[in-house]
Amino acid sequence: MDDLERAILDYVRREYLEEDDDRQVGLETPLITGGIVDSFSMVSLKRFLERKNDIEIPDAEATPAAFDSVRSIAALVRRVAARRVPV
Amino acid sequence: MSRPASEAGQRSQATGWATAARELGLASGAPVNLGWHLADRICAAGRGGHPALLWEGHAGETRRYDFDDLRRRSNAIASFLAGLGVGPGDRVCLFLDRVPELYFAFVGILKLGAIVQPLFSAFGDESLQTRLEDAGTLALLTQRRHLGKVRRARERLPALRHVVVVDVGAGALQPGEVALDLERGPLPEAFEPHRAGPETPSILHYTSGTTGKPKGAQHVHGSLPAQYWTAKVALDLRPDDVYWCNADPGWVTGTSYGIIGPWSNGVTQVVLDAGFNAERWYETLEKQRVTVWYSAPTAIRLLMREGTELAYRHDLRALRHLASVGEPLNPEAVHWSRATFGRPFHDTYWQTETGCIVIANLPGARIKAGSMGRPFPGIDAAVLDPERFEPLPAGRVGQLGLRPGWPSMLRGYWGNRSAFDAKFRKGWYLTGDRASVDADGDFWFVGRDDDVINTGGHLVGPFEVESALLEHPAVAESAAVGKPDPVNMEVVKAFVVLKPGFEPSTDLELEVMNALRRRLSPLAMPQEVEFVPSLPKTRSGKIVRRVLRAREWGEPPGDLSSLMED
Numbered sequence: 001m002d003d004l005e006r007a008i009l010d011y012v013r014r015e016y017l018e019e020d021d022d023r024q025v026g027l028e029t030p031l032i033t034g035g036i037v038d039s040f041s042m043v044s045l046k047r048f049l050e051r052k053n054d055i056e057i058p059d060a061e062a063t064p065a066a067f068d069s070v071r072s073i074a075a076l077v078r079r080v081a082a083r084r085v086p087v
Numbered sequence: 088m089s090r091p092a093s094e095a096g097q098r099s100q101a102t103g104w105a106t107a108a109r110e111l112g113l114a115s116g117a118p119v120n121l122g123w124h125l126a127d128r129i130c131a132a133g134r135g136g137h138p139a140l141l142w143e144g145h146a147g148e149t150r151r152y153d154f155d156d157l158r159r160r161s162n163a164i165a166s167f168l169a170g171l172g173v174g175p176g177d178r179v180c181l182f183l184d185r186v187p188e189l190y191f192a193f194v195g196i197l198k199l200g201a202i203v204q205p206l207f208s209a210f211g212d213e214s215l216q217t218r219l220e221d222a223g224t225l226a227l228l229t230q231r232r233h234l235g236k237v238r239r240a241r242e243r244l245p246a247l248r249h250v251v252v253v254d255v256g257a258g259a260l261q262p263g264e265v266a267l268d269l270e271r272g273p274l275p276e277a278f279e280p281h282r283a284g285p286e287t288p289s290i291l292h293y294t295s296g297t298t299g300k301p302k303g304a305q306h307v308h309g310s311l312p313a314q315y316w317t318a319k320v321a322l323d324l325r326p327d328d329v330y331w332c333n334a335d336p337g338w339v340t341g342t343s344y345g346i347i348g349p350w351s352n353g354v355t356q357v358v359l360d361a362g363f364n365a366e367r368w369y370e371t372l373e374k375q376r377v378t379v380w381y382s383a384p385t386a387i388r389l390l391m392r393e394g395t396e397l398a399y400r401h402d403l404r405a406l407r408h409l410a411s412v413g414e415p416l417n418p419e420a421v422h423w424s425r426a427t428f429g430r431p432f433h434d435t436y437w438q439t440e441t442g443c444i445v446i447a448n449l450p451g452a453r454i455k456a457g458s459m460g461r462p463f464p465g466i467d468a469a470v471l472d473p474e475r476f477e478p479l480p481a482g483r484v485g486q487l488g489l490r491p492g493w494p495s496m497l498r499g500y501w502g503n504r505s506a507f508d509a510k511f512r513k514g515w516y517l518t519g520d521r522a523s524v525d526a527d528g529d530f531w532f533v534g535r536d537d538d539v540i541n542t543g544g545h546l547v548g549p550f551e552v553e554s555a556l557l558e559h560p561a562v563a564e565s566a567a568v569g570k571p572d573p574v575n576m577e578v579v580k581a582f583v584v585l586k587p588g589f590e591p592s593t594d595l596e597l598e599v600m601n602a603l604r605r606r607l608s609p610l611a612m613p614q615e616v617e618f619v620p621s622l623p624k625t626r627s628g629k630i631v632r633r634v635l636r637a638r639e640w641g642e643p644p645g646d647l648s649s650l651m652e653d
Contacts, residue, residue, distance in 0.1 A: 034361070
């Protein structure tokens with residue numbers, strides 16, 4: 001697990017799991033289909049990723065499928081960051 | 088002209104509902120226990136072995152229950168609750184994901200004569216507590232993962248005496264909490280259903296308005312002919328159909344057409360307890376051979392985003408009828424559906440308060456893409472002048488009104504008579520929606536008549552959002568409005584004036600968003616927070632949301648003469 005994946009995983013656990021929620025969340029755990037993050041809450045997760053990584057994720061790429069696991073989210077962030085034009 | 092009350096309308100009303108009552112075996116004034124009708128009547132008709140529920144969890148686990156399973160499991164829940172001292176008229180909340188126990192409990196609570204109060208399990212602390220407090224809820228069924236929220240709410244709810252946990256496993260329970268394991272417990276062969284009359288309260292669905300707290304729309308057991316008949320006619324349900332309604336029973340579509348409609352018709356229904364995923368949805372449609380699918384524009388637009396190719400990879404030939412509800416169905420979605428599934432989605436219109444479909448594109452009728460369709464036979468609808476409450480000529484926009492009298496109309500708002508009375512003018516029930524009707528009699532949705540935000544088919548009250556925003560230490564003033572959204576029609580946007588000492592930042596925006604999500608729900612979480620130096624107000628200091636809303640929608644703000652100048 002790299003730093004990006006760890007940061008996303010920590011955020012998901014902190015923000016989207018209740019104290020008594022004993023579900024284990026790992027890199028491949030389905031977040032959207034698993035009912036941990038819903039499509040509305042995706043917006044705050046997207047905002048977190050954008051702020052943390054200084055990127056802007058196009059809405060067309062912020063799909064439920066792309067946000068369905070920590071690993072796929074990290075891949076999306078890397079793709080978007082790689083396109084960033086240095087200022 | 089739009090459609091005034093007419094003799095023909097009254098006749099068809101009498102005929103349609105009377106036919107439904109006859110098919111259900113309901114003699115006038117006879118007991119009509121809704122729970123019994125959804126399970127025991129189907130078994131008594133010899134279809135106890137017919138599948139009632141084809142359930143699939145998010146991890147792919149599946150369960151299949153027939154109508155006899157439904158009958159005995161609902162008996163078990165009714166007996167269990169009776170043993171706790173729950174009885175007719177008591178409010179019992181379902182705070183559950185879409186697990187099988189939710190569906191059995193819904194039926195069991197009705198058999199007992201108690202009132203079902205379904206609440207969306209993603210509700211946050213305040214949304215949950217407000218609704219339980221308003222209803223004076225006595226018992227609540229939940230899962231282990233939601234216990235934290237329930238326990239925090241319970242500290243301030245002395246009336247909530249019983250918390251029933253349906254998946255407790257080895258977890259520790261606190262006083263007042265009790266475990267119920269349907270898979271291991273006894274499944275009673277018989278339970279004497281409460282002798283409910285047509286006016287006996289059945290369900291309490293909470294809905295949001297512009298002002299004040301959410302209101303509990305109270306329905307009755309006598310609603311049954313409306314849901315049975317509209318499911319049969321508008322959704323075209325037939326005995327051997329496999330039906331899938333995407334709605335969560337925390338909302339009225341998930342009970343009227345996610346439980347009552349299909350099961351009163353003895354129809355098999357599919358439940359997928361998983362978040363949205365296009366591939367997974369197509370797999371479900373294919374695997375279960377779904378014939379009738381009742382979905383929502385937001386979901387349809389998400390499927391459209393994924394493209395047609397994905398749908399083409401699945402064998403969806405079993406689909407016979409497609410319908411949609413929750414917000415206006417845009418013409419593109421109708422055309423896409425024709426191209427993708429070979430048949431169009433049929434838009435339907437109704438509300439928490441109406442309890443059943445009241446305007447629809449009926450099966451077989453030609454569809455004007457973008458129109459809600461025509462009044463369901465037996466429903467008298469008109470577009471009303473917003474001042475005089477008289478029907479307007481065709482083409483004019485006004486408030487959509489319905490003549491009261493159909494079986495599933497709400498009978499009141501829980502403990503709030505004045506709010507109920509305010510919904511009626513000159514013999515019309517006022518929907519709060521603006522619409523027009525064309526010369527052919529087809530109705531067209533225009534928007535809300537108030538500040539309520541319709542996001543993804545769910546109503547969010549701006550007052551609730553603003554009140555929760557003010558709880559944040561950085562927020563001095565706030566206003567919540569709907570802003571356009573390509574998928575959800577509109578989403579919540581918050582305008583916030585910060586207290587001295589706080590500076591606008593992305594961090595603060597994120598913090599405010601997450602605070603609202605936890606306190607209210609993901610639906611009510613602003614998708615954008617704009618920090619502003621001041622809010623538009625009247626000279627008496629009232630915040631004018633319409634100016635902010637108009638700006639978001641690119642519309643003229645209307646009369647600004649009464650606004651206070653900065």
